[in-house]
Amino acid sequence: MIYLDNAASTQIHEDVLNSMLPYLKEQYGNPSSIHRYGRLAHKAIEKARKQIASLINADPSEILFTSGGTESNNTALRGISMKNPASQIITSSIEHDAILEPCKQLAQNGFDVDYLPVNQFGMIECSDLKNHISKKTSLVSIMFGNNEVGTIQPISEIAKICNEHKIPFHTDAIQAVGKIPIDVKELGVDLLSISSHKLYGPKGVGALYIKNGIDIDPVMLGGGQEHGLRSGTENVASIVGFGMACEIAKNNLNDNIIQMKKLRDTLVEKILNEIPEVVLNGHSQFRLPNNAHFTFLGVNGEDLIIKLDEYGIAASTGSACSVNTQKASHVLQAMGFSLEQITGSLRLTIGIFNDHKEIEKTIDVLKKVVGELRSVSPYKEKYSFVSKI
């Protein structure tokens, strides 16, 4: 198998798995217990908190553990909103559903939610943000790197605008953490979401960075864990694995960026050169190093994924979530794409376990299956390229 869907989830790193095993076996204590089992579990959690903080240059006290990226996003939005009833929230039209859905609910509950548009490359305009800010604005939430097309937003500029207006700024950085250097202090962000399974850690665990001094209401109430901000017995083994994943990501960040970019650029260059009527979507410069997103005109992306799967290649049309609901990508719609362009989309996301041989094989298979699908495409009359194949 060739796995090129690393934006959806990643293979767990072996060192991560090994770090978790003791906490699934003999170290089963509740971190709130006073005896040595409890103390050991507590210590393991605090070590992980430091490892995660270190990856984004936060203080460990600013890291809140959650059940994953979705909960981190919900906690940021609802935690701030509950402190500011009927206020205004500014977000973007290309956010993950884990932002859009809580925003929808907040809008039904008396909040004004503004969705900033994006240009054809998936980028917001900072002047748009400035124009939307009002006395009522209680939170700005703009994602760091987009999960479908990989576009990276001008995060430090956005943070600067928010800081000037004393408005908390949250960013869903789930696709960016561990893939590009992130320093929360330098960027000036107030809240930042991370998910473990997007960076070679286990699923079902994540974190929310909350800058010291930013006040949120807890979403989950109970035993008062995580300083009362997130009750519930901690997922010790997963937190330990998540911490290890962050340490590994930090130690290998620069090498990984170089390797992924090299593989990604080869993939992009060859696909654009060797297959007719293909477009690379997203931004040419401000882009996650592992993301490639294409439109193959005259091809149905879902058919393409099924074909690729038959050849042992795992790919995606876009986000895993929008596939479940079978709706056209809201990200590509926001970028102004036609339904036909959206239909022909394919996302290939590189990971640290991919190699050059896999990329070459993928290009060969793509050439073959795109040609096959086009020869039976309902759009084939429309395109002259079909005769070229």
Ligand SMILES: *Cc1c(COP(=O)(O)O)cnc(C)c1O
């Ligand atoms: C994966 C992802 C999420 C959801 O994270 P989970 O840990 O799967 O809940 C949210 N936002 C973005 C941008 C993502 O890529």
